[in-house]
Each structure stands twice: as C-alpha cells, then as structure tokens.
Amino acid sequence: MIDYRLLQALSAVLEEGGFERAAHHLFLTQSAVSQRIKQLEAQLGQPVLVRSTPPRATSVGQRLYNHMQQVQQLEAELGLSGAPDNMTIRMTVNADSLATWLPAALVLPEHDTLRFNISVDDQAVGLRQMKQGEVMACLCASAERLNGGSVVPLGKMRYRALASPEFILRHRLHLQDGEVAAENGSPVHRERLAQAPCLVFNRDDPLQHWFLAEVANTEPRRIHLCPSSEGFVQSALAGLGYGLMPELQIYQHLSTGRLRDIVPGYVLDTPLYWHHWQTESQVMVALRQSIVSEAARHLYPLVDPG
Template sequence: MLDYRLLEALGAVIETGGFARAANKLHLTQSAISQRIRQLEFLLGQPVLLRSTPPVATPMGRRLNNHLQQVRQLEMDIEQVAQNEPLQIRLTVNADSMATWLAPALASCELSARMAFELVVEDQEVGLDRMRNGEVMACICSEARAVNGGAVRALGVLRYRALASPEFVARYQTRERPEHLVEAPCLVFNRDDQLQHRFLASQGLPAPRRQHHCPSSEGFVKMALAGMGYGMLPELQVEPEYRAGTLVEVWPEASLDVPLYWHYWQTESSAMKALRQAVTTHAHQVLVQPD
C-alpha cells in the first residue's frame, strides 16, 4: 500500500512547479520533499518526476497524481462532517469564462461559502492538460472528450466576434478588403490562443502576421477600444461596447462559437457534484445552447 504522504509530496511538486514551493505548501523542508519523492520512486522502481525546471511528471507520476485527486474527492465528504475547514477546490478555467459568466455560476452553489477556490487560468484549448496530469479537481475547456477516469458535461457555447474600434476598421478598410486582416495588427491572448487564426482560416485567409500578445481579458478589450488591433471577443463581455458602437465587426456577421465543457473525476464527492450541477444550470441559462 502506498503512503499517501509520498503522493501528497508528488502532487505538491506538480501543482506548484517546484520542490521549494511544494515544501512551503506542505510546511516541510525542501529536503523532506526530495526525500519523499526519492522514497516513492524507490518503492515503484521507476521515476515519477523529470528533474527539469519546472519538474515534469512522468507517465507514472501523472497516474499517481490522478489517483491522488480522486482520493481527495472522496475525502471531501468525510471532511464535511468531521471538521469546519473550508473545502479546497482547484479548477482549471479559461480567462474569458472568468471575465464573463463563471463567477455567478460558482456563487450559485449552495456550498460555495464553505469552499476555497484556486482557479488556474489556461486557454480553453489546452486547459485539459492540467486535468490529465491530475493537478485539478475539475476543468472548464473546449475539449469534449473525457480524460481517463473522468467524465464530461456540456455547458454551452461562448460566442465570439471579430471586433475592433471604428477608427481601426476605417484605417485598414477590413470590410472592403478582408485580406487586409492578415497584415493588420491582431490581438492574441497568448501563444496558445488560436481563435484569431481560426477566424481568418474560416474566411479563407492565412494566419495574422502582426500580433500583440495580451494575457488579460480586460486588457484585451481596452486594447481593442484604443485601436491597437482587432481580436475575437466574447459577446457576453462586450455587449455594452458593441451596442454603443465603440467596438464594431471587422467583417460583417462573422462569429466563432467555442463549446465549453465541465470535466470532472468519476469518483465525485457530494460537494463537487453540487458545484457541477450549479455551474451547469447557470451556464445553460447564460451561454448559447446549440440546437
């Protein structure tokens, strides 16, 4: 039988990205963390971490961390009865969900007052990697296929439009000459963000050649309003600006729908089930629902 203190050390290194930070998280010395990892590897007869910067879990390390996440799910129900400590909930979410619909969804869970959320922000197209590596208890992303040991529920569609300031559209004449979008400055959230590329591809155009990287949903909107570039923006986030005409479409009636899914472990605690149901109910009310 595995010693769960060893698994907790492994999980802390993976979650925090380093031995020193894992030691701080578990209130241990860095030497104690290293010793527990070595002991785990000795018991298994194989490495669980690649000693890179940051450390990377091996396939066995990912399997063990997945197992640890599912055990934590089951422990939640016991902790609810045994103590009054807040429930630590670690979720992977995309920034645009945080900036638009997610906060009321989390708050709508009747148990949210007893939860302590740690939200890990990742692009909706890559966020499931955190779940696959066993780093989080649930994940909101655009991938429909569940990870091993997990399940998935559809939330709805976040609709994006390619928007910019009226002055930007006039300057680059994007409505008359959509091919100008390839050379015009384009706003991109980060290097994982492919929405703008997908939009251009849907119009038969190559990838944008000039990009501004802005890893902030609010900053993204401000840069578009200032005429710095065009970008794919969620309708939910910019409805007032769109209605007022301070943000306009660079190409008429062109939108991009991104489906969102809630991923969770099959060994789901009652608290996580309540959270999933609350988030799903709220999402179905505010997100576009496919026919």
Template structure:
C-alpha cells in the first residue's frame, strides 16, 4: 500500500498553502514535512509539487491529491463504526467547484445547516462551467455546480433548478443611453459589462432583441464587482435577481426590459463512489436547493 504519511504531507502543503502552515497543521517541524515530500518524490520518481508561492501540485501530484481525497471520504464512512482508526481527528473537507454567481447568492443558504451539523469544512473553487467539469474529470474536486448537464465519467449529475437573470443598469445609465428605448442599435453603442470570455448572457440578451455582431464592454470577473459596476453606471449587464433585490427595491438598479428574463439551469455533478458524506450532501442539495432557485 501507499505510505499515507507522505501523501498526507502533500495534501497538507497544498491545502494549507505552504510548508510552514502544513507543518503547523500536522504538528510536525517544517523540515519533517520537507523530508516527507522529498521521500514521496523519490518514490514516484518525479516532482509532486511546484515550489511556488503557494505551492502547486504537478500533474502526478494532482493525481495523488485526488487519491488522498477519495481515501479520506471512504475513511469517513468507516469512522462512525470505527472511530479509533482516525489518527488526527481533523474535520472532514470537501473540495467543490461552483460558478461565481451561485457562491454570491444561494449556495451558503442551501448548505449552511448541513455543514454546521456535520462539521464539514469546504474548499470552494470558483470556476466557470468548462473548467469546473475539467476539475471533476481530473478528480480535483468532489462536486461541481455548473450549467452543464453532461456528467463526466464516474460522476452523476442532478438538476438543481435555475438562476433567473435580469438585464439591469443604473437609472442614470438608462437615461443616458436608452432615452429613445432599449433597442439593439442602442445596446450596440452602450457599454455592457461581461464577466469573462465564457459569459454569453449579454450576447444572448443582445441577440434576443435582434442584435448582431459585437458590442463594447467592460470585463469584470467578480460577481460582487459586476453588481458594483452596474449600479455605478459603468454599463448594463445580466445579474441574478436574488443578488440585487435591495438595489431593485431602492431603485439603484432598474430593468432594461421588465419581464425579459434569462433562466440558467444549474446542475450538481458529484462522484458516483464519493462516500457517504458526499452522498448526504447530494441528498441535501436535492431536497433543499429548490427553495433558492427557479423551477423550470
């Protein structure tokens, strides 16, 4: 079998973001942690870590981390029956990828009780759909919330409901750019705000109105920043309605075309054999997420 002392050192260096903190977490000296990593590298015959700040796993390092995470999940299932087997008594962690807008809105409300009850710690990774599913495929995360509905090999995927987006801007921005109405021609000339290259929502809205080609835009890869830029009058953009209830009520943001929404369905991807904890989280999401999302 593998030497799990070495693998635990690797996991700690990555999870803690450095050798010093890994040593603290494991209750070891820093040189003991270095020694374990070197021994691990001698065994696998190649580096498992890039010595950057913070350290990053190499490709083989990533495979080993994935393996450690799966083993921990399986150990967790046994723990209730054989608690004495557990060496550290550290709480369990799950690494989960999710889209920025979910993290900015419903995620915490949907899983807060579950995490508190089970003593579960989350390593959240904010990724758009393609990268999130790539991380699932690489075994780098145990679950992924995204808009893709094709499960990767070894994983299942369940529908969660949809996030409802509305096209919004500040009243001053609307007065300045859409005095003659919100038309494709007016949209083409008014700056939009786009989350990143994968964000097609503004393009879809533009196309809904018959717009063709491109439009000028700011790029802002942050959910909160997106709302700040929108209410600050930088441009128009599609925003999850539940993120800006206050701004809409206070009139700091207004809809470009009231009622023209875009619903983005979301799915929960999770390993099929990810252990009991992941299965419970899946049941919890299946049961409660509907409260926070639109059923389509």
C-alpha cells in the first residue's frame, strides 16, 4: 500500500507551486515536506519532482499525482467527515467556450466543495495533457477518442466573420458597385480581402484561414495575433482587424450594428466534444451531464435532423 502522506506532500508541492507554500498548506515544516518527497523518491528509486521554480512533476510524479486525485475523489464521495475539501477538477477547454456558455455548466450546487483548475488550450495540447494525466477532462473540437477515454458530442459553435462598419468601409470589403460576385469573389475583391488586417487568436487558430480559403480562395497577408477572447472582440470593435467570432459572444454587437458580417450569410461551425476517462467518479458524471445540457441550450446540434 502506498503511503498517502507522501503523495499528499507531492500533491501539495505541485498544487501550491513550491515547498514553502505546500508546508503552509499542510501545516507542516518545510523540511518535513522535503523529507516526505525524498522518502517517496527513495521508495521508487527515481525522482518525482524536477526542482525548478515552480517544481514540476516527473513522468512518474505526474502518474502518482493523478492517482492521488482519483483517490481523493473516491474518498470525497464516501461522504465521510474528514473527506478532503480540496477536490480539484483539472480540465483543458477551448477559449471561446470559457468566454461564453461553459461557466454556467460548472455551477454544481450538490458538489459545492469542488474546485476547478481550468487551462485554456487547443485540442492538440488538451488531449496530450489528458494522456499525460495533467488534466482529467478536455473540451475541444476533436472527436478522436483517447485509449481508455470516452467522447461525448456537445454541439457546434457558430462563428461569423465580422468587423466594424468603419473597417469594412475603409478596406472596401463589401462588393462595390459594378463588381460581380463571381465564384470565390471578383479578383479585385479577393485581393482586398487578402490585404485586410486579420485577427488570429494564436498560431493554432485556423478559422480565419479557412474563411478566406472558402470565400476567396486566398489567405490573409497581414495578421495580428491576439490571444484573448475578449481582446479579440475589442480589437474588432476598435477596427484593428476582422476575425471569426462566436455568435454567442457578439450577438449584442450585431444587434447594435457595432460589428457586421464581412460576407453576409457566411457562417463557420466548429464541433465541440467532451473527453473524459471511462471510469468516471460521481462528480465527473454530474459535471458531464451539466455540460451536455448547457451545451444543448447554446450550441447548434451536431447532426442536422432530417
């Protein structure tokens, strides 16, 4: 049997980001925490922590941390007094969900000792973090099931290509008088679309490139990288560039006319999936159900009926 006092020290060092804060958290001296980590490493014959600032888990350290979390969840569900009040759900989600519909799904009144540790990243990173045990679940655009995992389809998030009216006018992004909307736009119009400054969330954000490829068979030449959901919208409102934004986030600006479609009628839907491990604890079941039902209220169905 594993000595869980040692794993508790390991968890505290990782969660608190250091030996001193871990000691404070556990009501121990710093040297007692350090002793426990060393004892754990002696038993295993290998290090569990990289002594960086903050300390990071080695591969085996991460597996132990993950195991500790599962044990704590199971303990919490026993409902005994003395069950840990620091059960933490670590998950990686896409930025646009966190900026719109997701937070309401995280309010679980029956599990009110729960804590969330949310990371924002794209699908490639999120699923890798899940495999490595760094997060317990992942909300992303990939339907590819992890070995031992389950995937729940949530719906489609609808994006529109938007800019401020002044921006559209200045860069003449709407078809001008006399221009014919040929397939993929007229060459002149296509060139204006390619030249217009384009907002991109980060290097992994393909939406703007997909948009331009589809409507004008070209790619953006001038890109601003703006890795913030709200900063992205504010940058569009200010006229810094155009970009693809979730309808859920900007319906208000559409209704006031502060943002307008660049290509009226164009929408881009991206699917969203919830990835979790097959052995779900009660609280993970409750979270999944809450996420599925909140998603159904806000996202478009993944498969069109009919």
